[in-house]
Amino acid sequence: MWRRSASFILDKEDNAAQPPPPPAKPDTLTLSLSSPPPPTATTIAATINPPSSFSSSMADTLQNPNPKISAYYQTRAAHHGVVSSDWLAQAQAVAEPHLPEGWARSGSAAEPGGGGGGGRPFSVTDEFNNWRQQPDLAEAVAAIRALAAVIRASEATTMMELEIELKKASDSLKNSDTTSISLTAGCDLFMRYVTRTSALEYEEFNSAKSRLIERAEKFGEISQKARRIIAMLSQDFIFDGCTILVHGFSRVVLEVLKTAVQNKKVFRVFCTEGRPDRSGLRLSNDLAKLDVSVKLLIDSAVAYTMDEVDMVLVGADGVVESGGIINLMGTYQIALVAHSMNKPVYVAAESYKFARLYPLDQKDMVPAERPIDFGVPIPAKVEVEKSARDYTPPQYLTLLFTDLGVLTPSVVSDELIQLYL
């Protein structure tokens, strides 16, 4: 899968060397954090860690893992939730003290073997949660980094031992948040990618270990690059004068649109509000900064506006084996409306979100719930549907933009079979 990555697109782009907009260089985390300009997403994302609400919600998710409440969606909400201007300003102000911490963390992770050496015992979940707080870092990449740290911190002396340790770590990581598909997928992929080599068995242990770390880093890098690749691939589908309906906040979608702006495309974006975390507001905010004409819709106005829309572009929390996607609540109905009006539905998703899941219907998933604030007290007898995500079957999707290329939904399964069998 990875060897077939369409990263050649980036290479070509690098060769072409467009000077004015240096393609937000897909690099390790430290770089993207330290370099301010790559326009908005990264900086904003880095800066909006609102101290109080954010850390408290994070703490919530970390400390009391209520199995009902999805840690994944809580984190998302914390990252991409409502953004108001004063809040932003506030966030900006507080961003400074946060940064060194991130530096320190990444620094410690970067130095070999130093992962969790100092005093307290190393824990993958802690490591993962640390990485997870980086708003621009995808869940899967965070997982991969955490696992790489496991390799570094490992005191195993044989390959087998290390592998078992890694397995344990990835299992505990997966169990820490069962609702996050990309976490599970990321762990699985990493295990596949790192351990699937026969050459390792014949090597001396230390060199094999460093080889593993190398692979882990490469994997992380590829995952980072994925977003750029997708943005490049999807440019062919965005034409001048088109109207794009987006749902919720997705970093890939933002990257796609940003690249389109850089390519001087003129288009209009309809953003849904994305209740309950209102992540659509956040996206519209970011897009407005890019001088894209944005219209904000409430979630229920999708069908009303659909005839003006030329295409629907959504991200995905997970791409499942049937070729369907699991995404923020509301994606399914948008896809249904788009399908009935013959509008194409495109999904932008990195390949590390491909998961070996096969939901048959909406209820056939691990429940991922989110508290929903209705603004008014809800009588105790009234039930509230709290699910944070839904499943969109493949027949309602047109194409998937992934770093493996532009795929039809049925190819997803082929890729997964080739990867896991």
Next chain:
Amino acid sequence: MPPGRVPHGAIRPRVRQVGFVPRNAQPEPRARARPYPAEAGSPPLADSPASNSLSPVMIPPPRHLSDNLSTFRTPAVPVPEATRRHAGHSPVVGSYDPAESLLGTSSPAPSPPSSDRLIGDGEFSDESWLRRSNSAKLASSFPGGGFDKAVSTADLASNVSAKNTTEKGEGTALEVKNEAIPSSKPLKVKTTKSERRALQESQRAAKAAAKAEGNKSIAAASGRVTSVKAAKQPSQKKDVASAAPSVAASEKKGSDRAPEKDRKKDAPPPRMQFDDKSRVEKAKRRAVVNQTEARNRVELFRHLPQYEQGTQGPDLESKIFQLKPMHPAVYKVGLQFLAGDISGGNARCIAMLQAFQKAIKDYITPPEKNLNRDLTAKISSYVSFFTECRPLSISMGNAIRFIKNRIAKLPLSLSESEAKALLCSDIDRFINEKIIVADQVIVRHATTKIRDGDVLLTYGASCIVEMILLYAHEIGKQFRVVVIDSRPRLEGQSLLRRLIAKGLSCTYTHINAVSYIMHEVTGVFLGASSVFSNGTVYSRVGNASVAMVANAFRVPVIICCEAYKFHERVQLDSICFNELGDPDAILKVPGRMDVNYLDNLQNKENLQLLNLMYDATPSEYVSMIVTDYGMIPPTSVPVIVREYRREQLLM
């Protein structure tokens, strides 16, 4: 109706038979030889022998009655033919007897093509088919050359002269003249102007033909002699080429012949089409099992074998000591297939494999023979025996392919006992890995899709679905089962019995009520006999309707099927490949003496009974296929087929 054509059912035209004349293979030369002179004088007859080889569907080649262009064409056609023919036979130079020369010359020529066509039927891709229809057209036009002459003297004269010119070049002019002249003699009409013109044109054509011949006919002639005797494919191809007009033919011939042969080798052997009378006859002569065919068959399904049930068993049993080459284990399993004692894809496949295993254990390579080849032939003979007992299922086909592959791949260095042991362990491994363990894996996967409170529907009796339901019950899932059943086999009852014995709560109903019951169902689990590359699921008849209803009710349809049953074929309907069951089974209602409306109607000519065994469920009705490789969408079947093949080769 042309002579020799066997009267056939109501609707004859079947495109695949176009241009193939198995029936008049014998009569044709006789018919040609005898009435030839008479024919020459009677234009209307021109239609009959020539169009023998034409199918009713085909557009007959232009006869060029008055068209002068024909002169351009006709000489080119028969000439090389004639020369070639003579090259092979004792030269009858100077003989003026038309009948004799014609017998000598033309009789071998028409017959091989027709018998070739018979053999070649179905073995060709569409491409070659196109070419063949072309060849048939041309081949039919070459005996017609004579009639053309008869029809218009212009043609006639030009023919003669054209032949003269070309034959001189070839050196066998005389008897061709003989062939042409007698037919010309009876009518000599004076159409001088057109005649002259025709002459000119024909000469021009002849020149071209002669040029073409320079490179083609000499080589071909010698080849032809032998191949006529062999009466096999190549000779026909030469006919194709030689009959094709002038230069184009020679070009085509050189390039096409070799690839054609290769293609033939590559193409899978044709499936027996049981509406092809002569092939059926041939097969019957070889057959061990004496099957009587049912009489009234439904038109659309004539190509499938249908036998009267219950007559062969005793006959076969009496033959047990005559059938030398058949191993008793194979014989036993075959009889069980025949009687229907073993049914179900997996059971049949395992029984067959175990019979093979026993046969291999007892196998001793005959002196002067090679184990690899002889055993393959043995297995093939067993397979054809099984096929006679009951058409093979696709899973069995895959298993046979596996065994043959293993035999072919046996290292030559192995001793006989080692090779046999290896094969037996391979078979064991196949049964274990591909069927037994695969089933366990499927059960594990499928039970993850069963939730508490589910109502699961199944149709008929699939052993894998039964295993899933029992396992899910065992691990404490709370669910209800709806078993749908249908006449005439009522397989669901046996499943129901076993499920109830294990304490599952069940609902039993017939397929008539499926749309009523479906609204309370949350999942449909179906077994399959095979899954094709396009995701089409081939399974017991009735599954398709259940899946369709489920789809209409938006109930997920889960197909459970081991990956060894997947097949790379693409099938769109359940007509072209299917199995016919006992037609009497649907006629009679056992135990109901009051429902006897159809008694004694089996042989009524206006009653056609259809008892299909399988149907094809289109992939859009299938939500998921559970295989030993996990849960996949029906679109991913080709990937599994690909991977599986590779694995099988490595295994």
